Amino acid sequence: MSLSRLTGWGRTAPSVAEVTVDVDPQSLRAVLGEADARGVLARGLGRSYGDAAQNGGGRVVCVAEHTVDVDAVSGVVRAGASVSFDELISALLPHGLFVPVSPGTRRITVGGAIAADIHGKNHHADGSWGAHLLDLEMMLASGEIRIVTPLADPELFWATIGGMGLTGVVLSCRFRALRVETSRVLVDTWRTNDLDGTMSLMAERDADYRYTVAWIDSLATGGRLGRGVVTMADHAPASAVPDVSPLGFSDRARIGVPRLVPSGLLNGLTVRAFNELWYRKSPVQRTAEVQGIGEFFHPLDMIRDWNRLYGRQGMLQYQFVVPLGAEGTLRAAIEGLARGGAASFLTVLKRFGSANDGYLSFPFPGWTLTLDVPTGLSGLSALLDGLDRTLVEVGGRVYLAKDSRLSPDHLAGMYPRLEQWRAVCERVDPDHRFQSDLSRRLGMRRRSAAST
Amino acid sequence: MGNVQRVLLLGGTSEIGQAIVRALLQGRSGVHVVLASRNPDSCGAFASELRGRGASVECLAFDADDPGSHRGVVDLAAAGGDLDVIITAWGVLGAPQCALDADPVSASAVVQTNFAGVVSAGLEAARVLRQQGHGTLVHLSSVAAERTRRANFVYGSSKAGSDAFMQGLADSLVGSGARVLVMRPGFVSTKMTAGMKPHPFSTTPEAIAAATVKALRGTATTVWVPGVLRVLFAVLRHLPRVVWRRLPI
Numbered sequence: 001m002s003l004s005r006l007t008g009w010g011r012t013a014p015s016v017a018e019v020t021v022d023v024d025p026q027s028l029r030a031v032l033g034e035a036d037a038r039g040v041l042a043r044g045l046g047r048s049y050g051d052a053a054q055n056g057g058g059r060v061v062c063v064a065e066h067t068v069d070v071d072a073v074s075g076v077v078r079a080g081a082s083v084s085f086d087e088l089i090s091a092l093l094p095h096g097l098f099v100p101v102s103p104g105t106r107r108i109t110v111g112g113a114i115a116a117d118i119h120g121k122n123h124h125a126d127g128s129w130g131a132h133l134l135d136l137e138m139m140l141a142s143g144e145i146r147i148v149t150p151l152a153d154p155e156l157f158w159a160t161i162g163g164m165g166l167t168g169v170v171l172s173c174r175f176r177a178l179r180v181e182t183s184r185v186l187v188d189t190w191r192t193n194d195l196d197g198t199m200s201l202m203a204e205r206d207a208d209y210r211y212t213v214a215w216i217d218s219l220a221t222g223g224r225l226g227r228g229v230v231t232m233a234d235h236a237p238a239s240a241v242p243d244v245s246p247l248g249f250s251d252r253a254r255i256g257v258p259r260l261v262p263s264g265l266l267n268g269l270t271v272r273a274f275n276e277l278w279y280r281k282s283p284v285q286r287t288a289e290v291q292g293i294g295e296f297f298h299p300l301d302m303i304r305d306w307n308r309l310y311g312r313q314g315m316l317q318y319q320f321v322v323p324l325g326a327e328g329t330l331r332a333a334i335e336g337l338a339r340g341g342a343a344s345f346l347t348v349l350k351r352f353g354s355a356n357d358g359y360l361s362f363p364f365p366g367w368t369l370t371l372d373v374p375t376g377l378s379g380l381s382a383l384l385d386g387l388d389r390t391l392v393e394v395g396g397r398v399y400l401a402k403d404s405r406l407s408p409d410h411l412a413g414m415y416p417r418l419e420q421w422r423a424v425c426e427r428v429d430p431d432h433r434f435q436s437d438l439s440r441r442l443g444m445r446r447r448s449a450a451s452t
Numbered sequence: 453m454g455n456v457q458r459v460l461l462l463g464g465t466s467e468i469g470q471a472i473v474r475a476l477l478q479g480r481s482g483v484h485v486v487l488a489s490r491n492p493d494s495c496g497a498f499a500s501e502l503r504g505r506g507a508s509v510e511c512l513a514f515d516a517d518d519p520g521s522h523r524g525v526v527d528l529a530a531a532g533g534d535l536d537v538i539i540t541a542w543g544v545l546g547a548p549q550c551a552l553d554a555d556p557v558s559a560s561a562v563v564q565t566n567f568a569g570v571v572s573a574g575l576e577a578a579r580v581l582r583q584q585g586h587g588t589l590v591h592l593s594s595v596a597a598e599r600t601r602r603a604n605f606v607y608g609s610s611k612a613g614s615d616a617f618m619q620g621l622a623d624s625l626v627g628s629g630a631r632v633l634v635m636r637p638g639f640v641s642t643k644m645t646a647g648m649k650p651h652p653f654s655t656t657p658e659a660i661a662a663a664t665v666k667a668l669r670g671t672a673t674t675v676w677v678p679g680v681l682r683v684l685f686a687v688l689r690h691l692p693r694v695v696w697r698r699l700p701i
């Protein structure tokens with residue numbers, strides 16, 4: 001146990017907490033018993049961008065739940081909460097199995113995947129992480145360990161999926177893995193000329209592929225607004241990969257970023273150059289390119305600590321979703337950001353499929369846009385605050401796992417089932433033992449809607 | 453940082469303090485501001501202005517001269533949620549030095565407000581920030597704290613005392629996640645200095661506010677406004693007494 005300064009992956013808004021790592025259930029129970037008004041929070045690998053995995057002035061625990069049990073016959077897997085997706089994928093592939101949802105990095109934990117109800121490039125086809133879960137083993141505020149299933153306690157189950165660690169500490173879960181013949185994907189690529197081109201391609205061809213995503217040139221304006229590179233892929237069948245080890249998987253050597261990166265290294269100019277380059281280097285169209293898992297799903301993992309490229313001020317991720325029918329808002333947002341010079345290094349557009357029952361789960365049918373910009377940019381706050389207001393009006397929302405700046409006034413508007421979620425939290429955690437910087441900042445556990 | 457969401461201004465009617473709050477709200481909505489002053493009603497106009505900019509505002513009673521009440525004020529302000537920034541902005545100039553020379557009771561009242569009040573409120577603020585594990589205490593010191601002048605040495609020594617206190621408080625908070633930012637402005641035309649002739653190297657509440665917002669994003673612990681004062685005082689501080697005494701500043 002020690003006092004440590006924690007931040008999210010965006011490295012903004014640090015806070016200091018008493019951190020205990022490798023906690024077994026018995027010690028966890030003791031920590032819960034000792035908790036004061038600042039409460040307790042579980043933390044995974046700290047890959048949420050904002051303050052979701054911080055608990056300033058309180059306790060933060062990392063559980064020691066590292067086991068993976070694979071039933072190769074049924075494809076059902078039990079994984080400990082602290083297992084990383086890197087370890088999980090390495091454990092599954094030899095059995096011809098793969099994670100049913102893979103985010104843009106393998107450096108996240110199973111616990112973090114549950115708490116954020118993560119989504120991947122296959123959301124339109126397979127939904128988010130929660131859709132594949134069979135049960136959760138968790139420790140409640142009382143210290144009791146319970147197996148929570150969607151049948152026995154649907155409320156707690158769905159309050160925990162996307163519940164940002166505020167319903168209890170997940171120890172492990174069971175999920176149904178995806179069968180694959182190889183560790184490769186076959187990728188089709190298109191370069192598009194404008195936003196209409198990008199969106200119609202995705203809307204029309206989504207159904208034909210398991211994985212689809214578009215990278216958008218965030219600085220193109222006018223007639224080129226929303227131009228980008230669309231990739232769609234499926235797992236490669238064994239016949240497509242005449243390879244000695246079709247299920248082989250190795251982590252490539254990764255390069256690091258020096259500790260003291262000058263603050264402006266990723267600035268308007270370099271990002272513009274990068275965007276231009278990326279667009280130009282992409283083929284106008286290419287089919288059935290064989291790619292490895294890392295290359296396709298986790299390109300950023302090749303550069304260790306790439307968040308340091310943003311310098312001391314850190315970076316801000318902003319991810320939102322607008323419902324189908326609110327495409328105008330999406331266009332206006334991309335326009336506003338391009339006009340405001342919000343030079344985003346990686347801007348990603350994706351069409352979501354159906355939602356699950358998670359009270360605070362982020363995805364629902366619509367378009368989601370992700371961007372990351374250095375926090376120093378002037379006028380950025382006003383731009384994003386304006387976007388937040390529009391989102392509430394059109395029934396959109398921002399992703400809490402990436403948030404560090406949302407105003408509490410907008411939370412209920414974006415997450416209409418917030419009150420029901422609060423009621424479940426009150427039932428299992430009446431003393432508000434589970435808290436985070438995020439939950440306090442947004443007043444998530446506030447009783448009733450009596451905000452002032 | 454860029455995500456200040458709850459602010460406590462102790463000395464809610466201070467012109468410099470108000471300018472800092474305005475700058476923190478620049479381009480943002482949904483920020484919660486607690487204005488604490490001797491007469492909460494006197495913050496009414498400023499509160500409406502802030503609400504007009506999309507902030508929510510609470511007005512509390514706060515008297516620097518009543519240290520026993522400081523815990524309650526700070527706790528009340530923090531009850532609604534974590535405070536990202538607490539500003540200690542009150543202060544009095546006192547009667548002209550020539551009058552104070554002959555009025556020790558009034559002179560000690562200046563010290564009570566500017567120094568003793570800062571000590572008790574500062575300790576309470578630090579307690580709350582330490583509990584939170586984050587947050588910044590911004591103190592309005594003054595260049596007058598650097599070296600007391602014949603022309604206002606009661607005020608100057610009261611500011612020097614509180615400045616020294618804040619430096620120590622800053623050290624005590626290292627590792628806690630909370631920090632102290634000491635602002636040392638030069639002369640500013642506000643109601644405190646009404647009728648006085650601006651000194652060389654004067655500045656404005658807005659300039660101090662901009663410098664504060666910038667410093668909140670960085671790691672500086674003491675900031676002079678204008679910045680040139682830092683260099684100037686590095687020299688002035690070491691001038692022989694006879695020379696310093698005679699300088700027309």
Ligand SMILES: Cc1cc2nc3c(=O)[nH]c(=O)nc-3n(C[C@H](O)[C@H](O)[C@H](O)COP(=O)(O)OP(=O)(O)OC[C@H]3O[C@@H](n4cnc5c(N)ncnc54)[C@H](O)[C@@H]3O)c2cc1C
Nearest residue numbers: 044045046047048103104109111112115118119164165170
């Ligand atoms: C490069 C990159 C790409 C990303 N791509 C995607 C993406 O494509 N899709 C997507 O959905 N997200 C994506 N993310 C976000 C990331 O997947 C989520 O923020 C995820 O929650 C991070 O997991 P973590 O283990 O690092 O958790 P942390 O960041 O440490 O914690 C996140 C939340 O999980 C809770 N938590 C952690 N462990 C437990 C536990 N045992 N019990 C209960 N609660 C727990 C924490 O309290 C906190 O609320 C990406 C992040 C990065 C850095």
Ligand SMILES: NC(=O)c1ccc[n+]([C@@H]2O[C@H](COP(=O)([O-])OP(=O)(O)OC[C@H]3O[C@@H](n4cnc5c(N)ncnc54)[C@H](OP(=O)(O)O)[C@@H]3O)[C@@H](O)[C@H]2O)c1
Nearest residue numbers: 465466467468490515516517542543592594639640642644
């Ligand atoms: N102006 C300058 O040239 C200058 C230069 C350097 C530093 N500073 C420092 O900056 C700070 C703010 O100054 P300013 O220029 O903004 O002055 P200001 O506008 O006069 O504000 C000072 C405020 O202090 C409040 N105050 C006085 N006694 C108080 C008490 N006992 N309890 C609570 N509040 C009390 C007053 O509020 P009410 O009367 O409404 O209660 C007054 O509004 C001061 O600490 C000052 O020393 C000023």
